[in-house]
Amino acid sequence: MTVRRIAEILEAKVSTGEDQLDLEVNAACGADLMSDVMAFVKEKVVLLTGLVNPQAIRTADLMDIRVVVFVRGKAPTDDIVDMARENGMVLLSTKYSMFLACGRLYESGLRGGGIRDIA
Amino acid sequence: MKLRFEVGGEDFSLAGRASSELKRALSRLGVGPELIRRASIAMYEGEINMAIHAGGGDIEAEIGEGRVVMVLRDEGPGIPDIGLAMTEGWSTAPDRYRELGFGAGMGLPNMKRNCDEFEIESAVGKGTTVRMVINI
Ligand SMILES: Nc1ncnc2c1ncn2[C@@H]1O[C@H](COP(=O)(O)OP(=O)(O)OP(=O)(O)O)[C@@H](O)[C@H]1O
Ligand SMILES: [Mg+2]
Numbered sequence: 001m002t003v004r005r006i007a008e009i010l011e012a013k014v015s016t017g018e019d020q021l022d023l024e025v026n027a028a029c030g031a032d033l034m035s036d037v038m039a040f041v042k043e044k045v046v047l048l049t050g051l052v053n054p055q056a057i058r059t060a061d062l063m064d065i066r067v068v069v070f071v072r073g074k075a076p077t078d079d080i081v082d083m084a085r086e087n088g089m090v091l092l093s094t095k096y097s098m099f100l101a102c103g104r105l106y107e108s109g110l111r112g113g114g115i116r117d118i119a
Numbered sequence: 120m121k122l123r124f125e126v127g128g129e130d131f132s133l134a135g136r137a138s139s140e141l142k143r144a145l146s147r148l149g150v151g152p153e154l155i156r157r158a159s160i161a162m163y164e165g166e167i168n169m170a171i172h173a174g175g176g177d178i179e180a181e182i183g184e185g186r187v188v189m190v191l192r193d194e195g196p197g198i199p200d201i202g203l204a205m206t207e208g209w210s211t212a213p214d215r216y217r218e219l220g221f222g223a224g225m226g227l228p229n230m231k232r233n234c235d236e237f238e239i240e241s242a243v244g245k246g247t248t249v250r251m252v253i254n255i
Contacts, residue, residue, distance in 0.1 A: 032220065033217070033220055033221065033222065033223035033225075034220040034221065035164065035221070035224075035225035035226050035229055036225060038160045038163075038164065038229050039207075039223075039225045039232075051220040054131075054132070055131060055135070055220045055221075056220060058135045058139075058163070059163070059220075061139075062138060062139075062142065062156065062159040062163055063156065063160070064152065
């Protein structure tokens, strides 16, 4: 699924990375605690999070995650947008809650993927 | 090549510097993305733990023949039960850190999972030392 399609489904605003909307992602991960992201995500995905702070961007960068969606209508502050731009990421904001945002993407065919087996 | 960092307590703007610089150094050396990701995650989790749980500490990372060795040393409160601390989901992080995105209780297990060697030594009232090795 392209980032453009994700933005449409979530009726999202693009804060930075407009030039990368044709990027393809195969999977999504929703989390507010960054260690959960680092525990479960393996391959390139879109991260949905309610955590709007520099740590979210830093975690995404370490994980080579190129697309971050802030849920529940939270808009990133300028320092966060700058940080994401420097790292070449796409930032989206959607008014949908985590549950609804994940549900809408799932319904449209995006899956979890990139997840390690849990014992 | 040796890298040294100081991590401040409660200082999250700087926490992450060691992992970012390690990431940069490894990619300059042409190390593959999967190994870089593993090293960065282990280092970042360690940095955050020192900032949140120990009031800061020192980090030494050595990139040598076929391996990265990371040693994180702090003089924080120490860990009374390391077995418990290594359990996925176990955390003593106060709620205000959860609002910042920490406290899943996944940091130490993430560090161990991403390393080829992982040792942790801790004494209550004295501090904690973590040694991690990743073969590159
Ligand atoms: N350097 C340290 N000094 C003192 N206690 C520590 C240290 N590192 C970890 N701990 C203890 O071990 C627990 C588990 O650590 P771990 O990193 O797995 O989870 P966390 O830091 O609580 O949450 P997360 O890492 O998922 O954000 C911590 O809650 C804390 O009690
Ligand atoms: Mg931790």
